[in-house]
Amino acid sequence: MGEAELSLAAVRDALVREEDSIVFALIERARRPRNAPAYAAAAAAGGRSLAEFFVREAEVLHAKAGQYQKPEDVPFFPQDLPSPLFPTKDYPKVLHSFASSVSVNDAIWKMYFNELLPLFTVDGDDGNYAETVALDFACLKALSRRIHIGKYVAEVKFKDASQDYSPLIRAKDTKALMNLLTFKAVEEKVKRRVEKKARIFGQNVTLEDNADKQEGNAGDSECKVNPEVLSKLYDLWVMPLTKDVEVEYLLRRLD
Numbered sequence: 534m535g536e537a538e539l540s541l542a543a544v545r546d547a548l549v550r551e552e553d554s555i556v557f558a559l560i561e562r563a564r565r566p567r568n569a570p571a572y573a574a575a576a577a578a579g580g581r582s583l584a585e586f587f588v589r590e591a592e593v594l595h596a597k598a599g600q601y602q603k604p605e606d607v608p609f610f611p612q613d614l615p616s617p618l619f620p621t622k623d624y625p626k627v628l629h630s631f632a633s634s635v636s637v638n639d640a641i642w643k644m645y646f647n648e649l650l651p652l653f654t655v656d657g658d659d660g661n662y663a664e665t666v667a668l669d670f671a672c673l674k675a676l677s678r679r680i681h682i683g684k685y686v687a688e689v690k691f692k693d694a695s696q697d698y699s700p701l702i703r704a705k706d707t708k709a710l711m712n713l714l715t716f717k718a719v720e721e722k723v724k725r726r727v728e729k730k731a732r733i734f735g736q737n738v739t740l741e742d743n744a745d746k747q748e749g750n751a752g753d754s755e756c757k758v759n760p761e762v763l764s765k766l767y768d769l770w771v772m773p774l775t776k777d778v779e780v781e782y783l784l785r786r787l788d
């Protein structure tokens with residue numbers, strides 16, 4: 534995201550676009566059952582699970598290809614990641630220099646595997662473990678990107694009202710910062726919109742004319758991911774973690 538794009542409306546548009554990626558990533562993962570063996574410690578990978586092994590190896594490849602240069606692209610395993618092998622374009626630096634080190638990926642990892650997966654995948658084991666963990670990686674990346682865009686939201690809010698934010702930052706008043714950056718009405722709209730997206734993107738599209746089955750009218754049980762799971766995901770985890778990123782960024786904004 535560049536300087537010219539840095540307005541609250543533009544950053545919120547970016548968050549809206551990320552919703553599509555998250556809903557589609559979940560729909561794709563939901564094609565496979567839980568596949569628990571993909572998450573069990575495996576001797577072949579030094580006691581790591583296939584899921585962790587896959588994400589670590591994938592991040593090494595992505596880093597070599599030039600990923601993780603932007604503050605919203607945060608790796609889950611940043612230790613010892615290689616530098617890009619190919620030239621990367623310099624993106625405009627619109628955030629404070631510490632921005633890349635703000636990460637809530639550990640919390641996203643735990644939330645995804647412990648809380649979210651059981652909510653939108655069915656019990657079962659079809660043996661497609663490699664495909665399953667690749668789909669998990671796509672979900673994790675989409676969630677992490679959305680949540681870390683919170684850094685830009687925080688920067689815009691700070692720039693727009695530094696007189697309100699600065700005293701709270703100096704006082705390290707986390708609670709007051711959290712209140713100041715929270716817009717309950719926006720959160721309600723976000724929840725309703727992701728639920729609607731899950732209903733629209735997750736229905737089966739046919740060519741038959743059927744008055745009961747117009748787009749957007751699919752019953753929740755016919756959707757590939759239950760739309761209520763999306764609203765819950767945003768309510769309990771995505772928005773709270775985005776706000777944690779905002780607070781963490783703001784607390785260091787005057788350093």
Ligand SMILES: O=C(O)C(=O)C[C@]1(C(=O)O)C=C[C@@H](O)C=C1
Nearest residue numbers: 686715716717719720723772775
């Ligand atoms: O849109 C904002 O102002 C944000 O800070 C983003 C966000 C969100 O995560 O969607 C988080 C906090 C606000 O209460 C509303 C929405």
